[in-house]
Amino acid sequence: MSKALVLAESRDGNLRNVSFEAIAAANLVADEVVVALIGQNVAADASQLAARGAHQVLVVEDERLQHYTPDGYGQVFMQLIERVAPDVIVFGHTSLGKDLSPKIAAKLQAGLISDVTSIEGTGTEASFIRPIYSGKAFEKVKVSEGKILFTVRPNNIEPLAEGASEGTVESVTVELKDLRTIVSEVVRKATGGVDLSEAKVIVAGGRGVKSADGFAPLQELADLLGGAVGASRGACDADYCDYALQIGQTGKVVTPDLYIACGISGAIQHLAGMSNAKVIVAINKDPEANIFSVADYGIVGDLFDVVPLLTAEFKKMLVH
Numbered sequence: 406m407s408k409a410l411v412l413a414e415s416r417d418g419n420l421r422n423v424s425f426e427a428i429a430a431a432n433l434v435a436d437e438v439v440v441a442l443i444g445q446n447v448a449a450d451a452s453q454l455a456a457r458g459a460h461q462v463l464v465v466e467d468e469r470l471q472h473y474t475p476d477g478y479g480q481v482f483m484q485l486i487e488r489v490a491p492d493v494i495v496f497g498h499t500s501l502g503k504d505l506s507p508k509i510a511a512k513l514q515a516g517l518i519s520d521v522t523s524i525e526g527t528g529t530e531a532s533f534i535r536p537i538y539s540g541k542a543f544e545k546v547k548v549s550e551g552k553i554l555f556t557v558r559p560n561n562i563e564p565l566a567e568g569a570s571e572g573t574v575e576s577v578t579v580e581l582k583d584l585r586t587i588v589s590e591v592v593r594k595a596t597g598g599v600d601l602s603e604a605k606v607i608v609a610g611g612r613g614v615k616s617a618d619g620f621a622p623l624q625e626l627a628d629l630l631g632g633a634v635g636a637s638r639g640a641c642d643a644d645y646c647d648y649a650l651q652i653g654q655t656g657k658v659v660t661p662d663l664y665i666a667c668g669i670s671g672a673i674q675h676l677a678g679m680s681n682a683k684v685i686v687a688i689n690k691d692p693e694a695n696i697f698s699v700a701d702y703g704i705v706g707d708l709f710d711v712v713p714l715l716t717a718e719f720k721k722m723l724v725h
């Protein structure tokens with residue numbers, strides 16, 4: 406019977422959705438799924454994991470683990486690996502997962518399949534699909550021997566519904582030795598709102614928004630649709646918004662259900678971060694703009710006319 410160990414993530418007191426997606430992915434590959442929940446004051450969230458695909462949740466709480474450090478989380482996770490002896494190890498493809506997973510893979514002298522967007526087959530026959538060359542192609546990877554380690558890209562694998570499992574929750578004490586770093590506080594530039602990498606709807610602005618104030622109609626539309634605002638590097642470079650919003654090859658890679666690109670030309674580096682969105686709407690004054698080559702719906706027009714019209718129409722639909 407094969408076992409998986411999944412690292413769940415809690416951020417600002419909420420479990421990240423990618424944790425449930427990682428558990429669903431682990432269930433495709435292994436018979437038994439154990440979930441590690443690490444942090445401070447996180448135990449209350451364990452029952453959600455136990456009901457959505459985890460057969461067992463191991464909770465490790467320590468004030469020194471309130472915020473992620475590779476040293477602290479690495480020590481804890483390695484001890485949990487020793488305890489669980491998993492055949493499969495799964496992380497979210499988040500900043501934390503992208504940082505920790507290669508370190509764990511190196512310690513275990515195992516390979517790592519990073520940024521998995523789907524899984525074909527089950528158990529030892531499973532193949533992992535991941536984008537390569539900035540999303541221009543996909544490769545299918547199969548592991549012939551040894552432990553399987555992979556990270557899952559947010560918003561791609563359907564999480565299991567509540568009631569999918571009735572797992573147990575156990576509090577575990579681990580030894581933390583000679584921690585070189587403890588993060589006591591994290592101050593975020595952008596606070597509140599929907600997390601860009603997990604947003605189902607993204608309204609993104611490019612240099613075409615022309616100023617920081619130009620983002621206001623985009624924010625209104627995003628708020629109405631329960632989504633987040635993103636940006637091209639052009640907009641970030643022009644100081645219209647913070648780099649935390651940048652989407653693309655050197656920014657965030659996103660896979661929302663709906664991506665509305667406003668005043669973005671569609672440079673290849675931008676497409677690398679959003680071309681796998683399920684539905685893409687492009688608004689641009691230039692009918693020749695490259696963004697239209699990936700768009701499902703294209704609107705040629707001035708974004709300052711089109712975006713308020715869309716907002717007004719969505720408002721009517723949402724009221725009725």
Ligand SMILES: Cc1cc2nc3c(=O)[nH]c(=O)nc-3n(C[C@H](O)[C@H](O)[C@H](O)COP(=O)(O)OP(=O)(O)OC[C@H]3O[C@@H](n4cnc5c(N)ncnc54)[C@H](O)[C@@H]3O)c2cc1C
Pocket residue numbers: 610611612613614636637638639640651652653654655656657667668669670671672673674675678688689690691694706707708709
């Ligand atoms: C190594 C490297 C990495 C990079 N990484 C990234 C990355 O991660 N993400 C990224 O986005 N870019 C990245 N870039 C930059 C990328 O090449 C482009 O320069 C950038 O994406 C352009 O941003 P933009 O589309 O907002 O601006 P522009 O290319 O200037 O396009 C602005 C668009 O707005 C339209 N427009 C203007 N006014 C209006 C209006 N009122 N209404 C409607 N449309 C209007 C114009 O027709 C135009 O198409 C990278 C570049 C390099 C070299």
